Amino acid sequence: MQFDHILIRFGEMALKGKNRKHFERQLLENVQYRLHGFKKAVVKKTRGRMYVLLNGEDPHQVMKACQQVFGIYSLSFAIHTENDVEQLKEAVLSAIREEKGARTFKISAKRADKSFPVSSDELNPMLGGHILRNVDGISVDVHQPDVELKVEIRHEGAYVTAGDYRGAGGLPIGSTGKSMIMLSGGIDSPIAGYLTMKRGVEIEAVHFHSPPYTSERAKQKVLDLAQELSVYGKRIKVHVVPFTEIQQKIYRELPDSYGMTIMRRMMMRIAESIAKEEGALAITTGESLGQVASQTMESMNTINEVTNYPVIRPLVTMDKLEIIDIAKKIGTYDISIRPYEDCCTIFVPKEPKTKPDRDKTIAIEQSADFTEDLEKALGAREVVHIDGKEASKQTEDFSDLF
Numbered sequence: 001m002q003f004d005h006i007l008i009r010f011g012e013m014a015l016k017g018k019n020r021k022h023f024e025r026q027l028l029e030n031v032q033y034r035l036h037g038f039k040k041a042v043v044k045k046t047r048g049r050m051y052v053l054l055n056g057e058d059p060h061q062v063m064k065a066c067q068q069v070f071g072i073y074s075l076s077f078a079i080h081t082e083n084d085v086e087q088l089k090e091a092v093l094s095a096i097r098e099e100k101g102a103r104t105f106k107i108s109a110k111r112a113d114k115s116f117p118v119s120s121d122e123l124n125p126m127l128g129g130h131i132l133r134n135v136d137g138i139s140v141d142v143h144q145p146d147v148e149l150k151v152e153i154r155h156e157g158a159y160v161t162a163g164d165y166r167g168a169g170g171l172p173i174g175s176t177g178k179s180m181i182m183l184s185g186g187i188d189s190p191i192a193g194y195l196t197m198k199r200g201v202e203i204e205a206v207h208f209h210s211p212p213y214t215s216e217r218a219k220q221k222v223l224d225l226a227q228e229l230s231v232y233g234k235r236i237k238v239h240v241v242p243f244t245e246i247q248q249k250i251y252r253e254l255p256d257s258y259g260m261t262i263m264r265r266m267m268m269r270i271a272e273s274i275a276k277e278e279g280a281l282a283i284t285t286g287e288s289l290g291q292v293a294s295q296t297m298e299s300m301n302t303i304n305e306v307t308n309y310p311v312i313r314p315l316v317t318m319d320k321l322e323i324i325d326i327a328k329k330i331g332t333y334d335i336s337i338r339p340y341e342d343c344c345t346i347f348v349p350k351e352p353k354t355k356p357d358r359d360k361t362i363a364i365e366q367s368a369d370f371t372e373d374l375e376k377a378l379g380a381r382e383v384v385h386i387d388g389k390e391a392s393k394q395t396e397d398f399s400d401l402f
């Protein structure tokens with residue numbers, strides 16, 4: 001016998017009262033999306049639980065893929081048998097043999113189907129004895145076993161489960177609304193997107209592109225990052241906004257020192273307009289307090305002034321090294337470090353205001369009219385649809401990420 005199922009448990013979601021059905025349906029859809037490449041696997045839902053029927057797919061590969069789906073708290077391998085003692089004996093033996101390196105074990109049997117003639121108290125020693133007789137170098141430890149084999153006798157058959165693997169946690173993407181992420185080609189914003197998705201938020205992305213100062217390669221890099229993110233959840237729509245003319249106008253018509261602050265206010269306005277059009281109720285950025293001139297408290301306050309949308313900044317209190325750790329784990333780091341030009345790094349004033357004054361910024365900005373320029377940029381945007389199913393994603397062990 002082999003592991004033929006993966007058992008999926010969801011924690012936090014179960015607390016959500018009336019929404020529970022909606023959350024479960026979304027999780028089912030997301031697991032199906034993530035397992036797209038495993039053609040034979042089938043996902044099914046029972047009360048309060050979910051199973052993947054492997055149908056011959058590799059249990060370990062499927063386990064790794066499931067561990068990346070938000071909304072899952074823990075997972076186990078399982079073998080499904082009929083309610084039959086001989087089959088159960090064979091199943092516990094196969095399960096323990098899969099747990100290589102285990103020196104101690106415990107059997108915990110539970111009989112939900114009372115018509116099954118053997119009680120749980122009788123099953124534990126019966127199945128445990130079978131393992132002891134057939135496996136060398138293993139003993140029972142009921143307090144701190146290396147492996148606990150759970151045996152559950154249900155009406156529809158029995159499950160022998162092994163191992164307790166950690167899931168990605170969070171909530172199923174698509175269950176709590178949508179946010180518009182401002183996605184650059186840097187290290188930070190993809191991680192901000194990933195952490196926003198962790199709380200069940202679907203994301204769309206806006207990217208500001210300044211040809212000919214920024215190249216097609218720089219744009220492609222952002223699309224590649226979106227592709228990497230889309231593996232974890234849903235398809236992602238990326239809005240690529242031409243930003244050159246606005247930048248040139250700021251550079252030409254406004255004082256140098258306030259250029260960076262005003263450029264970021266323009267970005268925020270455009271992000272808000274697209275969010276409104278697309279039904280996103282928040283904006284996400286990769287800002288981290290104090291990291292660069294535009295991310296001082298004064299800058300963030302002045303830039304934020306142009307929108308009353310909630311701005312989600314998952315990285316605001318994180319150090320760069322913590323952000324890099326996540327980037328390496330989720331596979332965005334290698335893309336982010338490809339050399340590229342960002343629109344924010346061209347037209348950078350020699351001495352940008354690190355502590356812009358809010359009222360002064362507003363006064364300076366009003367000396368030029370950007371209404372038409374903003375509309376033009378919005379209208380000229382290119383929309384690219386990214387589908388994570390097409391990504392060839394290596395699966396890593398995520399259990400120590402959070």
Ligand code: ATP
Binds near residue numbers: 287
């Ligand atoms: P990142 O690594 O995400 O680029 P950063 O540390 O380089 O961040 P900045 O360049 O100051 O910081 O950008 C701050 C935030 O502004 C980014 O995290 C991102 O959300 C947004 N942003 C910057 N450049 C762009 C761009 N070209 N298009 C869309 N959003 C951008």
Ligand code: MG
Binds near residue numbers: 186344
């Ligand atoms: Mg950047």
